[in-house]
Amino acid sequence: MNDFIFQNTTKVYFGKDQLCHLGEEIRQRGSKVLMAYGGGSIKRIGLYDKIMAELNRAGVTVFELPGVEPNPRHTTVNKGAALCRAEGIDAVLAVGGGSTIDCCKAVAAAAFYEGDVWDLVTGKAPITNALPIFAVPTIASTGSEMDKSCVISNTDTEQKLGMAGNLLRPAVSFLDPTNTYSVSRFQTACGGFDIMSHFFDCNYFANTEKYDLQDGVIESILRTVVKSLPVALEKPDDYQARASLMWAASWALNSFCGSGMKMAASCHGMEHELSACYDLTHGLGLAILTPRWMEFLLKRDDTVAPDFAKFGVNVMGCAPASDAKEGAVAAIEALKDFLYKDLGLCSTLTEAGIDDGRLSEMARRACKGGTINGYRVLTPDDVEKIYRMCL
Amino acid sequence: MNDFIFQNTTKVYFGKDQLCHLGEEIRQRGSKVLMAYGGGSIKRIGLYDKIMAELNRAGVTVFELPGVEPNPRHTTVNKGAALCRAEGIDAVLAVGGGSTIDCCKAVAAAAFYEGDVWDLVTGKAPITNALPIFAVPTIASTGSEMDKSCVISNTDTEQKLGMAGNLLRPAVSFLDPTNTYSVSRFQTACGGFDIMSHFFDCNYFANTEKYDLQDGVIESILRTVVKSLPVALEKPDDYQARASLMWAASWALNSFCGSGMKMAASCHGMEHELSACYDLTHGLGLAILTPRWMEFLLKRDDTVAPDFAKFGVNVMGCAPASDAKEGAVAAIEALKDFLYKDLGLCSTLTEAGIDDGRLSEMARRACKGGTINGYRVLTPDDVEKIYRMCL
Numbered sequence: 030m031n032d033f034i035f036q037n038t039t040k041v042y043f044g045k046d047q048l049c050h051l052g053e054e055i056r057q058r059g060s061k062v063l064m065a066y067g068g069g070s071i072k073r074i075g076l077y078d079k080i081m082a083e084l085n086r087a088g089v090t091v092f093e094l095p096g097v098e099p100n101p102r103h104t105t106v107n108k109g110a111a112l113c114r115a116e117g118i119d120a121v122l123a124v125g126g127g128s129t130i131d132c133c134k135a136v137a138a139a140a141f142y143e144g145d146v147w148d149l150v151t152g153k154a155p156i157t158n159a160l161p162i163f164a165v166p167t168i169a170s171t172g173s174e175m176d177k178s179c180v181i182s183n184t185d186t187e188q189k190l191g192m193a194g195n196l197l198r199p200a201v202s203f204l205d206p207t208n209t210y211s212v213s214r215f216q217t218a219c220g221g222f223d224i225m226s227h228f229f230d231c232n233y234f235a236n237t238e239k240y241d242l243q244d245g246v247i248e249s250i251l252r253t254v255v256k257s258l259p260v261a262l263e264k265p266d267d268y269q270a271r272a273s274l275m276w277a278a279s280w281a282l283n284s285f286c287g288s289g290m291k292m293a294a295s296c297h298g299m300e301h302e303l304s305a306c307y308d309l310t311h312g313l314g315l316a317i318l319t320p321r322w323m324e325f326l327l328k329r330d331d332t333v334a335p336d337f338a339k340f341g342v343n344v345m346g347c348a349p350a351s352d353a354k355e356g357a358v359a360a361i362e363a364l365k366d367f368l369y370k371d372l373g374l375c376s377t378l379t380e381a382g383i384d385d386g387r388l389s390e391m392a393r394r395a396c397k398g399g400t401i402n403g404y405r406v407l408t409p410d411d412v413e414k415i416y417r418m419c420l
Numbered sequence: 421m422n423d424f425i426f427q428n429t430t431k432v433y434f435g436k437d438q439l440c441h442l443g444e445e446i447r448q449r450g451s452k453v454l455m456a457y458g459g460g461s462i463k464r465i466g467l468y469d470k471i472m473a474e475l476n477r478a479g480v481t482v483f484e485l486p487g488v489e490p491n492p493r494h495t496t497v498n499k500g501a502a503l504c505r506a507e508g509i510d511a512v513l514a515v516g517g518g519s520t521i522d523c524c525k526a527v528a529a530a531a532f533y534e535g536d537v538w539d540l541v542t543g544k545a546p547i548t549n550a551l552p553i554f555a556v557p558t559i560a561s562t563g564s565e566m567d568k569s570c571v572i573s574n575t576d577t578e579q580k581l582g583m584a585g586n587l588l589r590p591a592v593s594f595l596d597p598t599n600t601y602s603v604s605r606f607q608t609a610c611g612g613f614d615i616m617s618h619f620f621d622c623n624y625f626a627n628t629e630k631y632d633l634q635d636g637v638i639e640s641i642l643r644t645v646v647k648s649l650p651v652a653l654e655k656p657d658d659y660q661a662r663a664s665l666m667w668a669a670s671w672a673l674n675s676f677c678g679s680g681m682k683m684a685a686s687c688h689g690m691e692h693e694l695s696a697c698y699d700l701t702h703g704l705g706l707a708i709l710t711p712r713w714m715e716f717l718l719k720r721d722d723t724v725a726p727d728f729a730k731f732g733v734n735v736m737g738c739a740p741a742s743d744a745k746e747g748a749v750a751a752i753e754a755l756k757d758f759l760y761k762d763l764g765l766c767s768t769l770t771e772a773g774i775d776d777g778r779l780s781e782m783a784r785r786a787c788k789g790g791t792i793n794g795y796r797v798l799t800p801d802d803v804e805k806i807y808r809m810c811l
């Protein structure tokens with residue numbers, strides 16, 4: 030096992046009756062909070078009112094940053110950071126999906142930087158400090174509520190880039206599965222596959238030595254997602270299914286499952302270009318890309334077959350095959366059936382409204398001037414071929 | 421899933437080249453450390469010298485508390501706490517097994533209490549503060565390096581009691597699998613089964629609703645222990661096996677695997693009486709007790725059969741049986757074979773030098789004046805019967 034450092038300090042309140050602790054937790058850090066949220070769904074489900082009542086009860090003054098975009102813009106972050114500085118905000122509170130939490134993380138850091146947050150994202154300036162971050166996620170997906178990174182989009186440069194650091198880890202997150210009951214079938218499915226893809230990209234399909242302990246844990250969490258996701262689609266208020274998805278999302282990126290293994294992201298890099306250029310829902314992009322990425326690798330390189338076959342048996346419930354390649358093909362088919370039939374996601378970029386006009390440009394950008402050094406090395410030419418397989 | 425709060429702040433440096441960070445981590449908290457250790461094995465393996473060199477390099481003044489007992493005594497804790505107060509110690513450092521770490525945790529809390537630490541253990545006085553705790557475990561076993569509890573023995577009253585609190589969680593732990601290479605076959609086996617027993621007692625055999633996610637994770641970690649333990653016995657310097665055991669130990673009690681589930685300890689309570697009265701090695705006591713506890717329950721109550729059968733198939737590698745009871749019997753046999761043949765542990769209390777003289781008294785004490793309300797309720801009479809089955 031490779032050497033590693035593990036620490037995850039986020040305090041998680043999990044369950045349906047935990048929001049009563051929000052006020053006391055924020056109050057410990059100050060009296061002024063900036064609350065960020067997205068398009069208003071939190072008002073529709075009554076969460077906005079519940080949070081306001083809780084914060085009022087605790088004597089916390091609330092400033093608002095509404096309208097955070099699904100792929101949060103650096104301009105929105107700058108607006109939030111300016112508000113923090115102007116009002117002397119003590120903490121930031123994200124109520125919403127991964128995008129809202131990501132936006133808040135960037136705001137928390139940018140509050141201590143006078144310039145454009147894009148300087149922090151691109152590494153032109155370092156993250157020196159951050160306001161304490163609180164999160165109330167409303168979808169099981171990114172795991173941002175328990176990890177130390179965020180992804181910010183710049184529509185001027187058409188870039189979607191990640192930023193990470195221990196200062197960006199939420200101090201406290203409130204995971205209430207009932208807050209995800211109203212998430213649509215489509216978003217539930219996309220979020221669920223995003224969870225799975227985090228495991229794939231971070232370590233399950235890793236081009237390094239693998240470890241029984243972490244590998245077995247990942248497979249068991251993946252199995253839980255595969256089992257729970259169709260239940261949540263069928264019965265949106267199934268508490269167990271929603272709770273399992275929510276806890277799985279947090280554990281995909283909280284550093285345990287990847288302990289000792291090197292991150293080997295492939296599909297996330299390819300997908301970020303799609304959502305940067307076309308504002309595609311991240312999980313949908315991943316769902317379209319992943320099986321084609323597997324097919325591309327399998328055709329090129331037999332060495333991936335045992336890993337894919339193992340995934341088929343241990344996660345997708347395929348029968349063991351005598352031949353690894355046969356098992357790998359079955360695994361990919363099982364994944365496609367799961368995504369495009371069970372979850373009902375669309376299976377091509379064409380259906381998602383994306384044509385071949387910018388594939389070559391996106392492929393180059395996904396490789397950032399070199400290659401994607403993930404599970405297997407991908408050149409811009411490889412990435413373009415994978416994009417084309419998705420049309 | 422039941423509501424729960426999860427937070428584990430311990431920073432873990434995992435690997436064979438991480439001790440170089442010890443000095444800088446302690447230095448952040450002060451300049452005087454109390455280092456506790458046991459019988460001197462840390463000198464034999466060269467760890468004592470390595471740590472001293474590292475602390476000297478960082479300018480940390482070291483005070484020593486050698487001779488911590490395998491079941492650490494409250495008198496040793498009192499001695500350490502007095503030293504902390506007298507010398508103005510800034511931090512405590514445990515180098516050794518779970519007993520040494522447990523002792524240090526109690527010292528860290530007792531340093532802020534002028535009276536006898538037994539008052540803190542028995543709850544007569546509250547834990548108000550604790551010195552920062554550092555741990556360098558030398559055996560994969562208790563998981564004390566990442567949990568918030570400790571177990572202290574009082575030989576005057578012949579009691580072995582636990583004490584817990586977030587203040588007792590180590591600030592930083594250094595998990596170096598090579599430090600466990602010299603652990604004897606016997607202690608490796610005992611420590612390994614202690615890990616498994618933590619899962620059994622904390623939540624795997626739980627008398628509450630179970631959750632797919634946590635349950636699957638527990639089974640995959642248990643499988644890793646079952647696979648790694650014989651490898652480590654065969655080849656004591658097998659890095660992967662030692663690393664898997666070490667990481668498994670930490671995760672058994674770090675609160676994740678039991679999130680949302682109620683702790684339901686049965687065997688630990690019964691075993692603590694054996695080690696309190698006879699100074700028996702904890703893991704050996706558990707290895708003798710556990711299969712008999714399972715047999716006792718199975719004979720009394722068919723409802724345990726499906727859980728035990730599932731354990732057999734998913735952890736011990738038994739073939740699925742058509743009948744749950746048959747599967748449960750096979751699971752218990754597989755566990756016995758593993759413990760008494762593969763690991764070579766002795767299978768009876770008689771072999772361990774314990775006769776029936778105090779069984780009734782220990783049974784009463786294990787039930788603390790009532791019953792053990794674990795996976796299944798056990799009366800003092802039940803416990804005595806289980807003890808007798810172990811003779």
